[in-house]
Amino acid sequence: MSTTPQVPGTYVFDTAESRRGRALNRLCGSLKHAENRAGFQADEGAYCDAYGLTAEQREAVLTRDWNRMMELGGSIFYVFKLAMLDQRSMQYLGGVFTGMTTEEFTEALRAGGRSFG
Known part of the structure:
Protein backbone atom coordinates (compact mmCIF):
# COMPACT_ATOMS: atom_id res chain seq x y z
CA MET A 1 0.00 0.00 0.00
CA ILE A 76 5.47 18.11 -16.44
CA PHE A 77 8.88 19.81 -16.42
CA TYR A 78 10.09 17.46 -19.17
CA VAL A 79 6.84 16.88 -21.05
CA PHE A 80 6.50 20.64 -21.41
CA LYS A 81 9.64 20.63 -23.60
CA LEU A 82 7.75 18.50 -26.12
CA ALA A 83 4.74 20.79 -25.86
CA MET A 84 6.98 23.80 -26.57
CA LEU A 85 8.26 22.04 -29.69
CA ASP A 86 4.62 21.91 -30.82
CA GLN A 87 4.25 25.59 -29.88
CA ARG A 88 1.88 24.75 -27.03
CA SER A 89 1.77 26.86 -23.88
CA MET A 90 1.66 25.79 -20.26
CA GLN A 91 -1.87 27.21 -20.20
CA TYR A 92 -2.78 24.87 -23.06
CA LEU A 93 -1.49 21.88 -21.07
CA GLY A 94 -3.27 23.13 -17.95
CA GLY A 95 -6.48 23.18 -19.94
CA VAL A 96 -5.87 19.65 -21.23
CA PHE A 97 -5.15 18.38 -17.73
CA THR A 98 -8.26 19.99 -16.23
CA GLY A 99 -10.69 19.41 -19.09
CA MET A 100 -10.88 23.11 -19.95
CA THR A 101 -10.03 25.10 -23.02
CA THR A 102 -6.86 27.17 -22.91
CA GLU A 103 -8.98 30.28 -22.51
CA GLU A 104 -11.05 28.79 -19.66
CA PHE A 105 -7.91 27.65 -17.86
CA THR A 106 -6.25 31.06 -18.28
CA GLU A 107 -9.36 32.79 -16.96
CA ALA A 108 -9.48 30.40 -13.99
CA LEU A 109 -5.88 31.34 -13.18
CA ARG A 110 -6.71 35.03 -13.38
CA ALA A 111 -9.63 34.44 -11.03
CA GLY A 112 -7.36 32.88 -8.43
CA GLY A 113 -7.22 29.28 -9.64
CA ARG A 114 -9.21 26.42 -8.26
CA SER A 115 -9.28 25.27 -4.69
CA PHE A 116 -9.49 21.82 -3.23
CA GLY A 117 -12.17 21.47 -0.58
Whole structure:
Protein backbone atom coordinates (compact mmCIF):
# COMPACT_ATOMS: atom_id res chain seq x y z
CA MET A 1 0.00 0.00 0.00
CA SER A 2 1.30 3.43 -0.96
CA THR A 3 2.01 6.00 1.73
CA THR A 4 2.09 8.78 -0.85
CA PRO A 5 -0.79 11.23 -0.26
CA GLN A 6 -3.37 11.13 -3.02
CA VAL A 7 -5.19 14.19 -4.34
CA PRO A 8 -8.05 13.31 -6.71
CA GLY A 9 -7.35 14.43 -10.25
CA THR A 10 -3.60 14.82 -9.78
CA TYR A 11 -0.50 12.77 -10.46
CA VAL A 12 2.03 12.41 -7.66
CA PHE A 13 5.49 12.34 -9.21
CA ASP A 14 7.37 10.24 -6.69
CA THR A 15 10.44 8.02 -6.92
CA ALA A 16 8.50 5.12 -8.46
CA GLU A 17 7.01 7.38 -11.14
CA SER A 18 10.42 8.86 -11.82
CA ARG A 19 11.83 5.40 -12.49
CA ARG A 20 8.84 4.39 -14.61
CA GLY A 21 9.05 7.53 -16.73
CA ARG A 22 12.83 7.71 -17.03
CA ALA A 23 13.06 7.02 -20.78
CA LEU A 24 10.12 9.32 -21.57
CA ASN A 25 11.56 12.14 -19.48
CA ARG A 26 15.04 11.68 -20.95
CA LEU A 27 13.57 11.97 -24.46
CA CYS A 28 11.60 15.09 -23.60
CA GLY A 29 14.54 16.61 -21.75
CA SER A 30 16.78 16.06 -24.76
CA LEU A 31 14.58 18.44 -26.75
CA LYS A 32 16.27 21.41 -25.06
CA HIS A 33 19.00 21.09 -27.71
CA ALA A 34 18.29 22.34 -31.24
CA GLU A 35 20.00 19.38 -32.92
CA ASN A 36 17.82 16.97 -30.94
CA ARG A 37 14.66 18.87 -31.84
CA ALA A 38 15.64 18.58 -35.50
CA GLY A 39 16.31 14.86 -35.11
CA PHE A 40 12.97 14.33 -33.40
CA GLN A 41 11.08 16.27 -36.05
CA ALA A 42 12.84 14.35 -38.84
CA ASP A 43 11.65 10.95 -37.56
CA GLU A 44 9.66 10.96 -34.33
CA GLY A 45 9.24 7.18 -34.25
CA ALA A 46 12.94 6.46 -34.64
CA TYR A 47 13.76 9.08 -32.01
CA CYS A 48 11.36 7.41 -29.56
CA ASP A 49 12.94 4.04 -30.32
CA ALA A 50 16.42 5.42 -29.69
CA TYR A 51 15.37 6.39 -26.16
CA GLY A 52 13.84 2.99 -25.38
CA LEU A 53 10.31 4.15 -24.68
CA THR A 54 7.73 1.52 -23.86
CA ALA A 55 5.10 0.92 -26.54
CA GLU A 56 2.60 2.90 -24.46
CA GLN A 57 4.97 5.82 -23.97
CA ARG A 58 5.86 5.83 -27.66
CA GLU A 59 2.18 5.93 -28.64
CA ALA A 60 1.48 8.73 -26.16
CA VAL A 61 4.35 10.82 -27.55
CA LEU A 62 3.45 10.23 -31.19
CA THR A 63 -0.23 11.05 -30.63
CA ARG A 64 0.56 13.88 -28.18
CA ASP A 65 -1.65 12.29 -25.54
CA TRP A 66 -0.52 14.63 -22.79
CA ASN A 67 -2.60 13.02 -20.04
CA ARG A 68 -1.32 9.56 -20.93
CA MET A 69 2.28 10.79 -20.82
CA MET A 70 1.68 11.94 -17.25
CA GLU A 71 0.04 8.61 -16.37
CA LEU A 72 3.09 6.79 -17.74
CA GLY A 73 5.58 8.58 -15.50
CA GLY A 74 6.06 11.84 -17.36
CA SER A 75 7.16 14.88 -15.39
CA ILE A 76 5.47 18.11 -16.44
CA PHE A 77 8.88 19.81 -16.42
CA TYR A 78 10.09 17.46 -19.17
CA VAL A 79 6.84 16.88 -21.05
CA PHE A 80 6.50 20.64 -21.41
CA LYS A 81 9.64 20.63 -23.60
CA LEU A 82 7.75 18.50 -26.12
CA ALA A 83 4.74 20.79 -25.86
CA MET A 84 6.98 23.80 -26.57
CA LEU A 85 8.26 22.04 -29.69
CA ASP A 86 4.62 21.91 -30.82
CA GLN A 87 4.25 25.59 -29.88
CA ARG A 88 1.88 24.75 -27.03
CA SER A 89 1.77 26.86 -23.88
CA MET A 90 1.66 25.79 -20.26
CA GLN A 91 -1.87 27.21 -20.20
CA TYR A 92 -2.78 24.87 -23.06
CA LEU A 93 -1.49 21.88 -21.07
CA GLY A 94 -3.27 23.13 -17.95
CA GLY A 95 -6.48 23.18 -19.94
CA VAL A 96 -5.87 19.65 -21.23
CA PHE A 97 -5.15 18.38 -17.73
CA THR A 98 -8.26 19.99 -16.23
CA GLY A 99 -10.69 19.41 -19.09
CA MET A 100 -10.88 23.11 -19.95
CA THR A 101 -10.03 25.10 -23.02
CA THR A 102 -6.86 27.17 -22.91
CA GLU A 103 -8.98 30.28 -22.51
CA GLU A 104 -11.05 28.79 -19.66
CA PHE A 105 -7.91 27.65 -17.86
CA THR A 106 -6.25 31.06 -18.28
CA GLU A 107 -9.36 32.79 -16.96
CA ALA A 108 -9.48 30.40 -13.99
CA LEU A 109 -5.88 31.34 -13.18
CA ARG A 110 -6.71 35.03 -13.38
CA ALA A 111 -9.63 34.44 -11.03
CA GLY A 112 -7.36 32.88 -8.43
CA GLY A 113 -7.22 29.28 -9.64
CA ARG A 114 -9.21 26.42 -8.26
CA SER A 115 -9.28 25.27 -4.69
CA PHE A 116 -9.49 21.82 -3.23
CA GLY A 117 -12.17 21.47 -0.58
